[in-house]
Amino acid sequence: MSLPRIAIDAMGGDEGVRVMVEGAALARRRHDRFKFLLVGDEARIERALETHPNMRGASEILHAADVVSGDEKPTQALRRARSTSMGMAINAVKQGNAGAAVSAGNTGALMAMAKLALRTMPGIDRPALAALLPTLGDNDVIMLDLGANTECDARNLVQFAIMGAAYSRIVTGLEAPRVRLLNIGTEENKGTDQLQVAANRLRQTSGLSMQFDGFIEANGLSRGDVDVVVTDGFSGNIALKAVEGTARFVADLLRRSFQSSLRSKFGFLVSRPATDLLRTHLDPNNHNGAVFLGLNGVVVKSLGSATANGVANAVAVAARLLEERITERITADLAELGEERLRDGENNGKEI
Amino acid sequence: MSLPRIAIDAMGGDEGVRVMVEGAALARRRHDRFKFLLVGDEARIERALETHPNMRGASEILHAADVVSGDEKPTQALRRARSTSMGMAINAVKQGNAGAAVSAGNTGALMAMAKLALRTMPGIDRPALAALLPTLGDNDVIMLDLGANTECDARNLVQFAIMGAAYSRIVTGLEAPRVRLLNIGTEENKGTDQLQVAANRLRQTSGLSMQFDGFIEANGLSRGDVDVVVTDGFSGNIALKAVEGTARFVADLLRRSFQSSLRSKFGFLVSRPATDLLRTHLDPNNHNGAVFLGLNGVVVKSLGSATANGVANAVAVAARLLEERITERITADLAELGEERLRDGENNGKEI
Numbered sequence: 001m002s003l004p005r006i007a008i009d010a011m012g013g014d015e016g017v018r019v020m021v022e023g024a025a026l027a028r029r030r031h032d033r034f035k036f037l038l039v040g041d042e043a044r045i046e047r048a049l050e051t052h053p054n055m056r057g058a059s060e061i062l063h064a065a066d067v068v069s070g071d072e073k074p075t076q077a078l079r080r081a082r083s084t085s086m087g088m089a090i091n092a093v094k095q096g097n098a099g100a101a102v103s104a105g106n107t108g109a110l111m112a113m114a115k116l117a118l119r120t121m122p123g124i125d126r127p128a129l130a131a132l133l134p135t136l137g138d139n140d141v142i143m144l145d146l147g148a149n150t151e152c153d154a155r156n157l158v159q160f161a162i163m164g165a166a167y168s169r170i171v172t173g174l175e176a177p178r179v180r181l182l183n184i185g186t187e188e189n190k191g192t193d194q195l196q197v198a199a200n201r202l203r204q205t206s207g208l209s210m211q212f213d214g215f216i217e218a219n220g221l222s223r224g225d226v227d228v229v230v231t232d233g234f235s236g237n238i239a240l241k242a243v244e245g246t247a248r249f250v251a252d253l254l255r256r257s258f259q260s261s262l263r264s265k266f267g268f269l270v271s272r273p274a275t276d277l278l279r280t281h282l283d284p285n286n287h288n289g290a291v292f293l294g295l296n297g298v299v300v301k302s303l304g305s306a307t308a309n310g311v312a313n314a315v316a317v318a319a320r321l322l323e324e325r326i327t328e329r330i331t332a333d334l335a336e337l338g339e340e341r342l343r344d345g346e347n348n349g350k351e352i
Numbered sequence: 353m354s355l356p357r358i359a360i361d362a363m364g365g366d367e368g369v370r371v372m373v374e375g376a377a378l379a380r381r382r383h384d385r386f387k388f389l390l391v392g393d394e395a396r397i398e399r400a401l402e403t404h405p406n407m408r409g410a411s412e413i414l415h416a417a418d419v420v421s422g423d424e425k426p427t428q429a430l431r432r433a434r435s436t437s438m439g440m441a442i443n444a445v446k447q448g449n450a451g452a453a454v455s456a457g458n459t460g461a462l463m464a465m466a467k468l469a470l471r472t473m474p475g476i477d478r479p480a481l482a483a484l485l486p487t488l489g490d491n492d493v494i495m496l497d498l499g500a501n502t503e504c505d506a507r508n509l510v511q512f513a514i515m516g517a518a519y520s521r522i523v524t525g526l527e528a529p530r531v532r533l534l535n536i537g538t539e540e541n542k543g544t545d546q547l548q549v550a551a552n553r554l555r556q557t558s559g560l561s562m563q564f565d566g567f568i569e570a571n572g573l574s575r576g577d578v579d580v581v582v583t584d585g586f587s588g589n590i591a592l593k594a595v596e597g598t599a600r601f602v603a604d605l606l607r608r609s610f611q612s613s614l615r616s617k618f619g620f621l622v623s624r625p626a627t628d629l630l631r632t633h634l635d636p637n638n639h640n641g642a643v644f645l646g647l648n649g650v651v652v653k654s655l656g657s658a659t660a661n662g663v664a665n666a667v668a669v670a671a672r673l674l675e676e677r678i679t680e681r682i683t684a685d686l687a688e689l690g691e692e693r694l695r696d697g698e699n700n701g702k703e704i
Contacts, residue, residue, distance in 0.1 A: 136604055147536055184499055184589040192502060218590045219597030235590050237536040238570045242594035245571030250602040252488055253633055257626035267623030274609035274616035281605055
């Protein structure tokens with residue numbers, strides 16, 4: 001079976017065309033079945049392609065006149081979606097002209113455009129942004145939502161758990177990934193009403209393709225004993241950024257300590273392989289590629305600051321989800337469950 | 353002026369009496385004006401005191417028959433507050449028998465007991481738990497609320513900002529500490545209604561003893577360019593624990609990397625001073641002592657796992673707040689502002 005091609009928003013990201021095209025070329029060196037639709041300024045894409053002969057015959061250019069800027073409001077970007085590289089990449093997925101879209105541009109705009117063009121899947125009320133975080137265990141942990149929904153109710157959280165588990169089954173190969181809800185304590189009575197209603201529902205529902213283990217606190221995210229962490233987009237974004245910021249903080253402190261004396265500087269040189277190992281493990285490029293789950297199509301967000309290696313990893317995430325038919329899997333899991341049974345979990349429409 | 357004595361819940365914490373008494377003795381070695389009321393099992397406290405001659409004449413024992421356990425529900429602990437070491441330590445503050453209380457016990461129970469016995473200050477609706485986090489800058493950053501209130505409205509957030517700024521002025525000596533609200537973006541339209549209402553109020557109100565700088569994302573917590581970070585207790589707890597967990601995660605990764613080869617092991621030995629510096633900077637004991645702000649009295653929470661050094665630091669926090677009259681400072685700041693002007697900031701009672 002051939003893999004549908006992947007649409008690349010070639011204009012998004014801090015460095016734009018050069019890194020996006022280089023990332024796609026790198027992804028193709030790793031997996032030569034990858035094919036691309038490169039969306040953006042034709043002349044600039046053609047120039048970037050000159051140094052990547054392996055992209056010849058494996059990529060087509062779709063000219064887009066406009067670019068969504070990093071600080072543009074989503075509502076504003078939506079109005080000119082049809083002429084932007086981001087909007088046209090998503091539209092290619094909608095038209096079946098590509099199987100998935102990858103963009104390193106403005107997250108809010110990407111979310112808004114993807115939601116409007118692709119619509120949420122039947123049985124899912126809201127899409128969620130999911131990403132992989134490094135852990136001390138053998139597998140990364142999937143966390144969602146990371147910011148697509150500022151406020152969520154219990155029903156949203158249950159749906160996120162189902163989508164996260166489907167994603168985790170693809171990544172880990174586990175039949176029943178371990179799923180937990182992010183909370184401020186692990187006791188049953190902790191947290192908001194929404195969390196308690198969602199936990200009860202996940203505990204009581206049979207037929208879910210997951211092992212629901214209750215709550216997890218944010219200090220357990222990297223422990224490696226859970227596969228999926230479910231949360232509302234506000235808390236998820238706070239947790240994700242606190243993790244990123246602290247990892248950078250500790251690395252900065254370490255660098256500073258190593259520069260504190262001649263002996264330490266020497267120690268640093270000797271320890272180079274060890275600190276390089278640490279850097280590799282923490283490098284966000286090695287965990288790049290957040291995915292909007294719950295849409296009728298695969299849309300992957302690459303970090304704005306991603307290197308070519310990061311972009312290649314985001315492309316690999318998109319290809320994997322496409323190949324493993326994430327959308328069909330989520331649909332099947334929802335069908336198994338029955339719409340009625342999910343509705344029972346509603347908390348009278350009360351918002352957090 | 354002599355410092356009022358500090359009540360120590362000698363039974364709280366993972367290791368109980370021995371560490372609490374050792375911590376108090378260590379605090380007294382650092383500041384010999386400290387005096388203590390040691391609350392708990394008399395026989396065990398007396399035994400612990402035997403090895404600390406510097407505590408003689410500087411401490412009195414108040415016998416308490418009961419102990420609040422770590423997993424006890426706050427409501428249950430409240431019912432037997434009068435006979436527990438935690439409840440009696442707080443009551444000593446209420447009676448004027450001590451100036452402040454320090455406990456390493458159950459946080460929820462401590463909060464509930466402190467709130468019931470000491471009541472919130474006039475002009476403050478809810479107390480908040482505030483702690484210091486290490487940064488790359490010269491000063492620690494104060495973050496509040498860390499879990500006392502799962503849900504907060506805009507009015508609560510504004511009050512937390514005022515209390516946090518008062519605390520920061522004591523710690524940093526700054527006249528107008530830099531205050532920000534924790535959010536999932538720094539643009540004005542980001543986050544919940546509550547955050548936007550609180551931000552507008554803090555931006556528009558004159559006479560506040562702070563420099564309000566808008567929003568901060570969780571990846572900026574350790575940057576050192578802000579003195580006070582204000583948030584609801586749910587997000588604050590998530591952020592705090594994500595920071596703690598990640599710092600431990602990175603330290604574990606580093607240890608693992610150093611053990612990966614003989615060369616790395618040698619490098620580790622040579623780099624010892626550098627990694628020790630890192631460990632010292634990140635050791636939670638060196639930032640120990642979270643305080644419940646907004647009560648008619650000073651109550652400090654020490655980490656359950658704190659060492660004697662950690663307990664001594666928590667005692668020092670209590671003494672500092674007592675000496676600098678934190679409660680009077682907050683009262684003065686609120687008076688300056690006028691109750692009416694704060695009320696304007698209400699968001700129609702809508703909860704987050």
